[in-house]
Amino acid sequence: MSQAKALRRGYAARVSDRLWPVIAVLVLATVASTLFAVTIGAVQVGPAQVWGIVADRLVPGSAAPTWTPAQAQIVWDFRLPRALLALLVGAGLAVVGAVLQALVRNPLADPFLLGVSSGASLGAVLVFILGSSVLGGLSLSVAAFLGALLALVLVYVLAQRSGRITPARLVLAGVALAYLFQAVYSYVLQQAQSGRAAQQVLFWLMGSLGGARWEMLPIPTVVLLAGVAYLLFQHRPLNALSSGEESAISLGINVTALRVRLFLLTSLLVGVLVATSGAIAFVGLIVPHTARMLVGADHRRVLPVSALLGAVFLQLVDVAARTIAAPQELALSIVTAVFGVPFFLWLLRRRG
Numbered sequence: 001m002s003q004a005k006a007l008r009r010g011y012a013a014r015v016s017d018r019l020w021p022v023i024a025v026l027v028l029a030t031v032a033s034t035l036f037a038v039t040i041g042a043v044q045v046g047p048a049q050v051w052g053i054v055a056d057r058l059v060p061g062s063a064a065p066t067w068t069p070a071q072a073q074i075v076w077d078f079r080l081p082r083a084l085l086a087l088l089v090g091a092g093l094a095v096v097g098a099v100l101q102a103l104v105r106n107p108l109a110d111p112f113l114l115g116v117s118s119g120a121s122l123g124a125v126l127v128f129i130l131g132s133s134v135l136g137g138l139s140l141s142v143a144a145f146l147g148a149l150l151a152l153v154l155v156y157v158l159a160q161r162s163g164r165i166t167p168a169r170l171v172l173a174g175v176a177l178a179y180l181f182q183a184v185y186s187y188v189l190q191q192a193q194s195g196r197a198a199q200q201v202l203f204w205l206m207g208s209l210g211g212a213r214w215e216m217l218p219i220p221t222v223v224l225l226a227g228v229a230y231l232l233f234q235h236r237p238l239n240a241l242s243s244g245e246e247s248a249i250s251l252g253i254n255v256t257a258l259r260v261r262l263f264l265l266t267s268l269l270v271g272v273l274v275a276t277s278g279a280i281a282f283v284g285l286i287v288p289h290t291a292r293m294l295v296g297a298d299h300r301r302v303l304p305v306s307a308l309l310g311a312v313f314l315q316l317v318d319v320a321a322r323t324i325a326a327p328q329e330l331a332l333s334i335v336t337a338v339f340g341v342p343f344f345l346w347l348l349r350r351r352g
Contacts, residue, residue, distance in 0.1 A: 019301050022294050026308035030087065033315040037083040038075055040319050042327065045071050045079075054080070082212040086318045087311040088220045089209070089277045090287075094310025095228055096266045097284020098291065098302050102238045103262055104159070106170050107347055110285035111148075111270050112333075114174035117281075118181035119151025120144040120267075120274035121205050125185040128201050129192050141219060145271030151177055152263050207280035207332030209318055216276055223272045227265055228307060234262070235299040242297065281333040282340025283310055289347070 038050050045053075045067065052063040053075045067075075093111060100109040100116075111117045123143035132138055138146070158173035159165045185205070189198040204211070231238075237258050240248040248255050287310045288302065295301040314332070321330040 019295050019305075022305060023308065026305065026312065029312045030308055030315075033312045034083045034087065037086065037315045037319050038079045040323060041074070041079060043071060043074055045075055050075055077213075081214050081217060082209050082318070083315060084217055085209050085212040085220070085276060086315045088217070088224055089273050089280065090283060090310035090312070090314025090317075091307035092220065092224045092227075092269050092273045092310070093280060093283040093314070094287035094291075094306040095224075095231065095303055096269050098288035098299070098306045099231060099238065099262055099266055100284070101288055102242045102299065103259055103266075104156070104165055104170055105242065105244070106165070107289065108171050108285070108344070110282065111266075112178075112279060112281040113171060113285065113344075114155050115151045115177035115181060116148045116155070116174075116267065116270050117274055117279035118178040120148035120271045121279045122181045122185045123147025123271070124275050125188055125201060125205070129188050129198075141272050141275040143271075144275040145268050147181070148270040148274070149264065149267035151181065152267050156259075156263070203331055204278045206334065207278045207336070208329070209277055209332070210329060212276075220272050220276055223269060227269050228303060230265065231262075231303055232300065234258075235303070238299040239297070242299075277332075279333065280314070280336060282336045282343070283314060285347075286336075286340055286343050287313055289343075 035047055035050060039045050039047055049067045049071065052065070053067055053072050055063045056065070056072075057076050096116075097110050100111065100114065101107055103109075104114075121144070123138075123146055124140055126135060127138060127140045127143045132140075135143060154177055155170065155173050156165070158177075159170035161169060189201060192198040237248065237253050240251050240253055241255065241258065245255050248258075288306050291302050291305040291309055295305050317332055317335045321332050321335050324330060324335075
């Protein structure tokens, strides 16, 4: 065995040993960030009160009330659903980013940068403004899914040159299509009869969890859990594809069929998430790279770590968006851009 191979195996063993401690820390961080997100706000509610309110709602009479009815309503009806939705959206966007980076073999791939989120936003805006009946009865999530799928297919086709995906063309095609979709839905919003409604939709499009309610959680929860479970079973094909199409083909992987399946799945995930939270930038770029720094490039480790990191990251971003300019609330993409733009430039410089 050569010295280089021995070093690589030693590094892989060290990374594998770090996996479970990293996951344990991230699980604790997820619980802590959720509790932090629920306690912070204009009305202060202590951690013990939060636990008591949740316990009392799940098992009535299990905790002696140390809170007011207003505090109970704020925690249960508004803050807790919002914190859980942030967890789901952050985890989903991070996982989608990790998968897209493997599918197109580009470290800059991200649902927002590739125009996938903008395509999903266009579908959602059409349902918001025109109504479901005008679009043949399409629901918000289905319209967002179709928009995301259209964007992803167009980016993939435009990025190819002589049958190969060129990284620079991929990013440029994604940015161009994102501007196109944004122009279309901006025109639709401008023509809307209610200016106030259009303004609210524009704010939502930049990422907002302010409308989170319990009834919004089941669909993204089911889709995310099923999607991540399926992707974990696909970790070997994703690892092979990350090494190059030739490596994947030599291992007997049908690359075209794999891309079609995973494009459909990632479009579904983005569509469902955008339908609940709007388009949030840079989560799918920052988090997967951070996960690889912690546990290596194997997708069996990257996907769960990305999901947990994304959940914690977006919950903290949402807290910042609620508190930085309180009582006014910032759009989430404004906050994520503070971290995402420097990270994007660092990646460009690092990758040449």
